[in-house]
Amino acid sequence: MARPIWSGTLSFGLLNVPVSLMSGERKVDIGFRMLDSRDKKPMCFERINADTGEEVPWKDIIKAFEYHKVSYVVVEKEDIASASPQTHESIDVETFVDRDVIGLHFYEKPYVLVPGKKAEKGYVLLRETQKKIAKVGVARVVIRTREYLCAVAAEDDALVLLMLRYPQKLVEPSEYKLPDGKPSEYRIPARESEMAANLLESMATSWQPESYEDEFRxxxxxxxxTTRIIDEQAPEHExxxxxxxxxxxxxxxxxxxxxxxxxxxxxxxxxxxxxxxxxxxxxxxxxxxxxxxxx
Known part of the structure; x- marks a missing residue:
């Protein structure tokens, strides 16, 4: 049985609903490993000092961020701890907005909120109310040491939590050279627009996600x-x-x-x-x- 990633409460107004955060996706991506072509043994990588070429032990490694090329600011553990958010036990809904106002490019990763014991009433109340008013909650949640912006939405029998990207991480489409203006400015007659609309309508179907599959995988x-695999237990590396x-x-x-x-x-x-x-x-x-x- 899947284990929760996070457990706490979903808070909106004065109502607190105990919930567990469960993954809403399956890891089916293929991961490749580099092998030595001569003996099919796995490669391992070392932490090498860029100047001396010597291996650096973990105890001598510190964290820093690069504010300019080859210029760093060292960050101590105390600095990271003091900058980390303090609230770790609740998903705090700050506001409710219309479902359509959040652009698709904001959505990043899905999770499923599962109610705790004897918390079904508050869970169903929030779920059905959100369906009725067609709004999603905008919230913040702390997982481990990071604070995330997220949206809480009702979908079928579930409340789903969707991680959102901060606007600072998004590139505005206006930064690119895109064609603007009316169709007539691009010599697109009304008849051609109508034909294009008819074509799109003829291709329209109901959304059936199960009919799509990762063809590459x-x-x-x-x-x-049909590829020969070396049946040998490779030693585990750090x-x-x-x-x-x-x-x-x-x-x-x-x-x-x-x-x-x-x-x-x-x-x-x-x-x-x-x-x-x-x-x-x-x-x-x-x-x-x-x-x-x-x-």
Whole structure:
């Protein structure tokens, strides 16, 4: 069973609803690992001083941010702690806005809010009220040491929490050279606009997300089924990527199901050798037991 990423309360006005924050996405991306082509062993990376070329132990590594090229400000642990937000136990809804006013480019990552024990009443009350007024709550939540801007929205039977990007992280479309003005300024007649609208309408269907699939991952899995994988347990490294194991085990499972292993071919080889030995002259056949006895 999935474990909650965060547990606390969803607060709006004077109402507090105990909730758990559960992931709203599955990690199915393929992670690649670099191997040495000579022996198929995984590569590991070291922390190297850019000037001396020597490895730096973890105890000698400090954090800093670069405010100018090759100019750094060192940040101590105390500085990070004092700058971190203090509230870690609640999702504080600050306001409610219309669903359509938040641009699509603000949305980043989905989560599902699950009510705690005996908290269903407040959960359903907020969910159904948001559906009725067609608004989403804009809130802040602290996960670990970072504060995030988020939106709380009602969707079917769930309250979902959608991470939002801060506006400072977004590039305004106006920064690019885009065609503005009316269609007539680009010599687009009304008849052509009508034909384009008819074309789009003819392509319109209902939204069925289950009909879409990551085709790259699907094709790569098919390629992996015909690729020989070294069946050897590699030693774990401190800096080893954690998402590689899933990919390797997935490919190995496909190989086990769709490709005959050498163990299955072995009996055929033995039968062939036995058949060959049966056809051999009697003189050669008598030598085999003597060799076996000598061993």
């Amino acid at each position: 699907k094709r790569l899995k098919a390629k992996g089924a 800096d080893a990527a954690t998402n590689v194991v899933d990919f390797m085990s997935l490919l190995q499972k496909i190989l086990d199901e769709n490709k005959r292993t050498p163990a299955r071919r072995a009996p055929a080889k033995k039968a062939k050798v036995a058949k060959k030995a049966a056809k051999a002259p009697a003189r050669k056949a008598t030598k085999t037991p003597r060799k076996a006895a000598a061993r």
